[in-house]
Amino acid sequence: MALHETSSADSESARRRWLARAAFLAIFASVAVLVVFAGLHTLTLLFVAVGAAVVEVAALFWFLTSRGVLRWTSLAVLILTPIVVLVLLVRAQLLWVVLLAAGLAVLAVVCARAALGRHRADWAMPEHPSAPPKRAFLVMNPHSGGGKVGKFDLKRRAEELGAEVVLLEGPGTVDVEALARDAVARGADLLGVAGGDGTQALVAGIAAEHDLPFLVISAGTRNHFALDLGLDRDDPSRCLDALSxxxxxxxxxxxxxxxxxxxNASFGAYAEVVQSPAYRDDKTGTTLRMLPDLIAGQRGGRLLARFDDRTVDGPQAVLVSNGPYEMQDLAGLGRRPRIDRGTLGVVTISVSSTRQAVGLLRRARQTGLIQRAAREVVIDADVPEIPAGIDGEALVIPTPVRCTVTPGALRVVVPRNxxxxxxxxxxxxxxxLRRLAFGGSSVRDAVPVGDRQ
Structure with missing residues (x-):
């Protein structure tokens, strides 16, 4: 047995080492393609790429912060810049060179990430045994996610598994928290929700308060929480397998x-926009109409964010998440591989000028975008209350706002498969990567200590 494990470890180490070498080979090949086939035009290509990126970011900033002719001129620049670059490459007969070099660079990154990838135990949340509930209580919103509750026949399927199901059909607003507390008082041994993340959060809080298992059914629109739990977002009925x-x-x-x-909870520009009565009927138009004043600081309160030993004065937006998002996935804010580290994620954006916007291209040397992990985040402002978006729900909260995290508070039951x-x-x-490929270090030495916890 020990010999087999040693052989597997050696095989894994060799695989990663060759992937690391392949990454360097691909990046060298990418540079070689440019030098050999572009020759003296290589530096020109570099300048064009950097210049185009700067122009694109500046044009996007002007589009978001301006009105009238300047806004639509910026949009034209935003659209035309890549077209102009493409035409120049075609005329110079260098398009295939750039595409080939870019493809090799992408291959290098893929190989590098595979070589330095962490073992599943480093990023997957630990799993614990779970006994099937005897008195499960589920809340289902038939209007959420375009009617997924009805489309997938979730009520009938859950009841066949022995669960009590309540539909949020009205009339009027239904007090979800009251429903959940009543179910607990009647002896429910599991609470669950088929609906949006805002409803999930309300019932999850009650489940955590009473140390009851909580079931997530991916019947919302975006299902971000379900995504981070590894649930099936295309077929929410599969989430019901957790009951058995x-x-x-x-x-x-x-x-x-x-x-x-x-x-997550958001403060600043986005939270201000979603508070507008016009936002529900015209999301894009309302956002474009309000953003210039919000970015310029002419609308809404001036925020002050404090976390750990850092203070950020005047950010346009602050996002506090239950667990940090992936550093490489900010654009979509899509995934949190771990929600059990006992930390909040905090992202602050401070961009009030074209120079600061362009500075975002230099992620390692600018402060316009800050991403950190913290145990507590305090949002203060020069006004007595500020808008907040909490799991998609628009609220107004007195300042200062204190965001905290309770480690391991929620027992989530998910399907085994x-x-x-x-x-x-x-x-x-x-x-x-170089040490792994050529320096003789082991795979374990190539992985940061913090990633081996």
Whole structure:
């Protein structure tokens, strides 16, 4: 047995070492393609690429912060810049060279990430045994996600598995928290929700308060929470398998004051926009109309964010998440591979000028975009209350706002068989990659200590 494990470890080490070498081979090939086939035009291509990126970022900033002729001129520049670059490459007969070099560079990154990838135990949340519930209570919103509750016949399927199901059909607003508390008083041994993340958060808070298992059914529109739990977002009925054959994940719960959140709480520009009565009927138009004043600081309160030993004065937006998002996935804010580290993620954006916007291209040397992990985040402002978006729910909260995290507070039951969480995308550390490929270090030495916990 020990010999087999040693052989497997050696095989894995050799595989990663050759992947690291392949990454360097691909990047050298990419440079060689440019030098051999572009020759003296290589520096020109570099200048064009950098210049185009700067122009694109500046044009996008002007489009978001201006009105009238300047806004639409900026949009034209934003669209025309890549077209002009493409035409220049075609006329110079260098398009295929750039595409080939870019393809090799992408291959290098893919190989590098595979070589430095962490073992599943480093990024997957631990699983615990879970006994099937005897008195499960589920809340289902038939209007959520375009009617997924009815489309997938979730009520009937859940009842066949022995669950009590309540539909949020009205009339009027239904007090979801009151329904859940009443179910607990009547002896429910599991609470669950088929609906949006805002409803999930409300019931999850009650489940955590009473130390009851919580079931997530991916019947919302975006299902961010379900995504991070590795659930099937295309077929929410598969989530019901947890009632008969489930396992338990023990995850953290975020709090804004006394209100729980499972995904994130946003403050600043986005929270101001969603507060507008016009936002529901015209999301794009309302956002474009309000953004210039919000970015310029002429609308809404001036925020002050404090976390750990850092203070950020005047950010346009602050996002506090229940567990940090992937550093490489900010654009979509899509995934959190772990929600059990006992930390909040915090992202602040401070961009009030074209120079600061362009500075975002230099992620390592600018402060316009800050990403950190923290145990507590305090948002203050020069006004007595500020808008907040908490798991998609628009609220107004008195300042200062204190965001905290309760480690391992929620017992989430998920199906034993589910799509799962993908490995996180990590920045490529070329120094560690070189040591792995040519320096004789082991795979374990090539992985940062913090990633081996």
């Amino acid at each position: 054959d489930g396992i338990e994940l023990r995850i953290d719960l975020g709090k804004v004051g006394e209100r729980t959140f499972v995904n 589910r799509p799962g969480v993908r490995p996180p995308a990590r920045p490529v550390d070329w120094v560690r």
